[in-house]
Amino acid sequence: MSIDIAVRHRFPGIEIDVAFTAPQGVTALFGRSGAGKTTVVNAVAGLLRPSFGRAVIDGRILFDTESRTWLPPHKRRIGYVFQDGRLFPHMTVRQNLLYGRWFAKLPKDEAGLRHIVDLLGLGELLSRRPGALSGGEKQRVAIGRALLSGPSLLLMDEPLAALDETRKEEILPYLERIRDEAQVPILYVSHSMPEIARLATTLVALRDGRVVRSGPVETVTADPDAVTDLGVRDAGSVLTGIVSAHHPDALSEIRLSKGSLFLPRIQAPVGTSVRIRIEAQDVMLALDKPDRISALNILPVDVVAVRQGAGPGVMVQLALGDDRILARVTRRSADGLGLRSGLACYAVVKSVSVARGNVGPSPAV
Numbered sequence: 342m343s344i345d346i347a348v349r350h351r352f353p354g355i356e357i358d359v360a361f362t363a364p365q366g367v368t369a370l371f372g373r374s375g376a377g378k379t380t381v382v383n384a385v386a387g388l389l390r391p392s393f394g395r396a397v398i399d400g401r402i403l404f405d406t407e408s409r410t411w412l413p414p415h416k417r418r419i420g421y422v423f424q425d426g427r428l429f430p431h432m433t434v435r436q437n438l439l440y441g442r443w444f445a446k447l448p449k450d451e452a453g454l455r456h457i458v459d460l461l462g463l464g465e466l467l468s469r470r471p472g473a474l475s476g477g478e479k480q481r482v483a484i485g486r487a488l489l490s491g492p493s494l495l496l497m498d499e500p501l502a503a504l505d506e507t508r509k510e511e512i513l514p515y516l517e518r519i520r521d522e523a524q525v526p527i528l529y530v531s532h533s534m535p536e537i538a539r540l541a542t543t544l545v546a547l548r549d550g551r552v553v554r555s556g557p558v559e560t561v562t563a564d565p566d567a568v569t570d571l572g573v574r575d576a577g578s579v580l581t582g583i584v585s586a587h588h589p590d591a592l593s594e595i596r597l598s599k600g601s602l603f604l605p606r607i608q609a610p611v612g613t614s615v616r617i618r619i620e621a622q623d624v625m626l627a628l629d630k631p632d633r634i635s636a637l638n639i640l641p642v643d644v645v646a647v648r649q650g651a652g653p654g655v656m657v658q659l660a661l662g663d664d665r666i667l668a669r670v671t672r673r674s675a676d677g678l679g680l681r682s683g684l685a686c687y688a689v690v691k692s693v694s695v696a697r698g699n700v701g702p703s704p705a706v
C-alpha cells in the first residue's frame with residue numbers, strides 16, 4: 342500500500358507545490374494555517390482541480406494531469422471526516438452509518454456494520470440522533486460512516502480540533518485501532534504534534550505551499566534540523582519500546598533498544614509495543630551520573646548533534662542505543678557543559694513529565 346501525491350496550483354499571491362509519497366499507514370500533513378494542507382486535501386478529494394499533479398492510491402489513479410485522468414469526486418472512494426462530523430441530524434446513528442454505504446451504492450453488509458460498530462464502540466448509540474451525542478461520539482460515528490463507505494483512502498481534516506483534551510484522549514485509541522486494523526491508508530491533517538506523534542507513521546510538514554520535511558515520524562521528529570520547521574515548542578522525539586513490567590507503585594517499565602524508562606502506569610499488558618513521545622524541553626543533561634535525585638530515568642547517552650537556534654536555546658540530539666532523543670537546553674548550559682558531538686553524558690527524564698497522552702500503542706505496520 343502506498344500513496345503518491347503531487348499538487349501544483351497557483352492562487353493569487355501563492356503557489357502551492359507539494360509532492361510526497363508515503364507507505365501504508367497514517368500520513369500526517371502538518372503545517373501552520375495557510376501552509377497548503379487544505380489545498381492538497383481538496384485536490385485529492387476532487388474538490389479542486391490543480392493545474393498540475395497526481396494522486397495515486399495503491400496504484401489507483403484518482404487524478405493525473407499528465408495522462409489527463411480525472412475521476413469525479415464520487416468515484417474516488419474517499420471517506421472524508423471533517424472537523425465538525427457533519428452528521429445528518431434527522432437520522433439515527435445507525436442510519437448515519439448506513440448512509441455511507443448507500444451513497445457509495447454498496448450492498449448492505451450487516452457483518453461489516455457490526456465490525457465497525459465494535460471497532461468504534463458505537464453499540465450503545467445506534468438508536469440515538471446526533472443531537473444526543475457528545476462531540477467525541479459524533480466524531481466516532483463520522484469515522485464509522487466514512488469507513489463503511491468502503492474507501493480506498495480516509496481523508497481526515499483536523500478531526501479532533503473541535504474537541505477538548507478529555508474527548509481527544511477518548512477518541513485517540515479508536516483512531517489507533519483504525520490505523521492498525523482497517524487496512525485503509527489515512528491522510529490526516531493536523532497542526533497538533535502530540536496527536537501526530539500518537540497516530541502518524543509518515544510526517545509531511547508544509548510551509549508556504551512547500552514540503553519542508555517528510556519521512557517516518559520517528560526520524561523527522563528526532564532531527565534537530567527539523568525543529569525550525571516543526572516548531573521549537575513542539576520539539577520532541579518519538580521512541581518505540583516494549584512494556585516489560587508493571588510495578589506495584591503505579592509505574593510501568595518500558596524496555597528501549599538500550600536501557601529502560603519508568604513511566605506512570607500504562608494500561609497495556611506486558612509485551613505490548615508502545616510509542617512514547619518525550620518532549621525536548623523535558624530532558625535535562627548531566628556530565629556525571631546524578632545521584633540522590635528524584636528523577637527516575639537517568640539514561641546514558643552520546644551526543645550526536647548540537648544545533649544552535651536563533652534564541653537562547655540549543656537542540657541536542659542524543660543516541661541511546663538505536664533510539665534518538667532530543668533535549669532542549671540553553672546555550673549557556675550547552676557551553677558550560679561543553680556539549681559536542683561524541684560526548685558521553687546522561688539524559689535525565691522525570692517519569693511524570695511524560696503525560697499519559699504521550700504514550701500509545703505503536704503502529705502495527
Ligand SMILES: Nc1ncnc2c1ncn2[C@@H]1O[C@H](COP(=O)(O)OP(=O)(O)OP(=O)(O)O)[C@@H](O)[C@H]1O
Pocket residue numbers: 352353355372373374375376377378379380381
Ligand atoms: N480559492 C482560493 N483562492 C485564493 N487563494 C487561496 C484559495 N485557497 C487557498 N488559497 C491560499 O492558498 C494558501 C494555502 O491555503 P490552504 O487552505 O491550503 O492552507 P491550510 O494549510 O489548509 O490552512 P488552514 O490550516 O488555515 O486550513 C493560503 O495562502 C490561502 O490563502
